[in-house]
């Protein structure tokens with residue numbers, strides 16, 4: 001960051017904080033990666049240790065930028081749970097253990113950089129809309145199916161935030177008599193169709209331990225009858241939840257991301273068919289796979305940071321110039 005290197009260009013620091021790992025990057029104005037850093041999230045050490053590690057990771061990336069002669073224009077940090085972007089508040093995370101944490105302010109005081117706070121799945125949705133599978137679309141449902149299930153709903157452009165509470169697709173009840181959910185309810189979509197639920201259901205049914213949902217997908221493709229039953233139940237539940245979302249919000253595009261979407265057509269084809277069966281008068285959305293993979297959240301964090309750096313004259317949703325970095 002010395003004056004000697006001012007011509008080398010600007011960047012932002014982007015960080016996606018997950019329950020198990022953090023993905024960091026330096027992103028230039030064209031959203032090209034100029035550096036990356038991955039670290040485990042010290043979740044078991046408690047929320048203070050996680051905040052310390054976030055600050056250390058941002059600091060390390062700032063150091064990378066200095067070495068490369070890049071000027072850091074700000075940082076974007078996205079986290080899971082309930083996130084109020086407008087108040088820069090990490091309201092709640094069951095995974096990371098914090099409540100009502102003014103995370104952006106805490107980090108700004110530690111590292112001396114402007115920090116924009118975002119929600120990991122909404123940031124992923126923004127990234128898919130700007131750089132990935134939903135480029136050019138305005139009514140988009142982005143669904144991340146991993147350990148849990150969450151969604152970002154872009155309606156007429158920007159994502160619906162509702163104080164950070166919007167998009168909890170995983171907690172739509174699909175089976176009122178179903179298994180207890182971590183949220184305190186019962187039979188939520190997440191208890192049937194998350195990657196974790198698929199793996200657990202297969203083991204419960206077959207007695208066989210599997211490494212994860214990817215293995216159940218493989219067994220399903222190979223014709224394993226019990227895997228097929230578990231997979232079908234997950235697809236049916238997803239179709240039911242997506243039909244509800246489609247009826248309410250009429251997305252033109254549903255973009256599926258997260259670990260379960262790695263199954264590709266094994267998930268997409270039956271899901272398209274069963275969603276279509278459930279719809280009558282509604283606008284029928286295209287159902288596609290996400291393009292940005294597990295980088296979506298980090299790229300979304302970068303878009304948040306650039307938006308803040310440019311906020312005086314650049315909207316987050318720049319319709320006429322959708323290919324221009326924010």
Ligand SMILES: [Zn+2]
Pocket residue numbers: 170171181182183184185186188190
């Ligand atoms: Zn729930």
